[in-house]
Amino acid sequence: MSDLQIILIILGVFIIACVVVYNWLQERKLHKQVSNEFIVPQKDVLAEDFYIDTDAFVEKELAEVSHKIKHPVFEESADLPARSEEVVFKNMVLEDTVLKEAPLKDPVLNEATLETALNETARNELAAHTDNEHPLNFAPANQVTSIESVIEKPDEDKSGEIDYTPAQLPNGIHPQIDLTAILYANKNISYQSLYDMAASIDDIGLPILIYGLDDDDKWHLVETNDALQVDVSALTFKQATCSLQLADRGGPAAKNVLNKFQFAVENMGLELNAHVEWQGSGDVVQRAIEIDQFCIEVDQLINIHIAQAEAPIHGTKFRGLAEANGMTLGDDGKFYYQDTTHKSPLFTAIEANNQAFTAESLRNSVLKAITFQLEIPKVPNCEQAFNQMILVAQKLSSSLNASLVDDNQKPLGDLQIEKIRQQLKVIHATMVARGVMPGSPASMRLFN
Structure with missing residues (x-):
């Protein structure tokens, strides 16, 4: 046997020994990790009785609630709006107090009595917490008409702007059977531009309905010039809708077709500089399958x-x-x-x-x-x-x-x-x- 063969044999034995030692160390490390993660519980909750002191738990919860209600925190600040928010909170709490403390002989309180009691209680509470260094100026009593006047209505904007609500969908579109996207244009879209974009997505192979909303809030079906009865060259739209029917008697729309339609509409929004908002919720493919099952049923x-x-x-x-x-x-x-x-x-x-x-x-x-x-x-x-x-x-x-x-x-x-x-x-x-x-x-x- 030559020296080279001896060296190779020794080298092979050494490598095998290293692999065995490495595997042993990894196995030992894994055993320790498993032992640390799976700690045997001292008590078996399935075999032993499980008891909760419900009375103590309820008392603790009621004590916390009582503390939160009876001791509102007033921060010393000269900022009147911050104080008015606390007034609203106290008035809502005091409303429940007045109803609970009403005399039993008169169980029905009219609105005038309730407003008077609430306003009087609110003024007394605010006067008790008034700081001499930071006095608060309140309107006279005859100007405080009701609690509703203090609460800010959610639909009112202080800047005078009215929140925009989307227009109603065209009558030709159904929210259940159509996949619809609304395009909100930054500037009005011409009829020709919308017509050209509609022609670019005709290769989908399924009927697509595209409507435009003019400045008079009237919907027009694009590509139906006879129904417009106006000069399409001067017609512009502030909104547009693109709809694809999810199913018909031939079955549900395929997933690749739905994805292709969504991509085309998103690209249309980019080309027309419009914001795209999809209508409906849930997975579109699942919606198409559900519509198809409904068709089969009826x-x-x-x-x-x-x-x-x-x-x-x-x-x-x-x-x-x-x-x-x-x-x-x-x-x-x-x-x-x-x-x-x-x-x-x-x-x-x-x-x-x-x-x-x-x-x-x-x-x-x-x-x-x-x-x-x-x-x-x-x-x-x-x-x-x-x-x-x-x-x-x-x-x-x-x-x-x-x-x-x-x-x-x-x-x-x-x-x-x-x-x-x-x-x-x-x-x-x-x-x-x-x-x-x-x-x-x-x-x-x-x-x-």
Whole structure:
């Protein structure tokens, strides 16, 4: 064995020994640290009785409170506003004292008696603490009308400035279903500037609503020149709103889309020299998921079918009966029922196999079944619309000698109809609780 090999073996043994010693020292240090941190308690609180002297604790707390109330500290100062703050505190304390010390024979105190007693007590207390070296000047007694005159109202500013409150959001924006940012401009924003910034965020892929607030506090939807009815070249905005709908029937807005929209709006604020303030609280992604769950819960479609019985259903006869009961054939091949009080149709009627009705097909065809449909979120009063749909369907089924059935082709009787009404009431209440009224513009956007 050569000398080099011997040296290498000795060096290897030395290194292994150093590692073993180092590990032993670290383990010993760790054991000491664990022993110091985990001290074994002398008493087992779970095995032994636990006792608190509640009387002594309550007496101590009451003594501290009594000391704080009965012995207010007055600093010797000639600064009248500092003294007036103490006067307010004493008056609030004395109000409770006067109520407690009122005679039992007269339990009801009118406002005049209460104000007189409070003002008199306050003057006596202040006179007792008046310092000869630093006398305080008070207004005459006839000028002290009430305690409310001493207390400063929180909404009043001594400088005469009124705190700014944000304007109400446009009617086209809903705080529950839209992610909205308000842009407060340092100087008015021209319509063209806001239009150009809106065009720069069109690549998000979802509908974005942008409104501007003019000097007359009127909101204008940007990119809708027909609705403005003013010269857009001279139109300027002191505020603007940017909104993105959080969900629709396609699902919630994706996280990357929401982040992209927020980044674009923040960049818009920098470009327009405006302060950006986001509306709503909580995680935006979670809000979108909750709106989507709400849509799944209430987006229900009611189907009622008129099925052919012994006699066939001729298309010509069905069209005549449908039009006689207030239904009209639309360009999309559906019959719509629309009364005078609602702009949107209450319910529709289509062929059971989803084939579009045409004037030619109705003249030459025999129908096996007709389906009446009602979209609950799109109808302002879904129960009333459902009752009207049942009435029309029953009239048509009776005139056509057909049967009124449900989706399972089972006869639809009064008991099944009443169950549907109860479900309608639950869905209507759920939408009202969320703040999305059935048939409202927000609901129409959400369920389209």
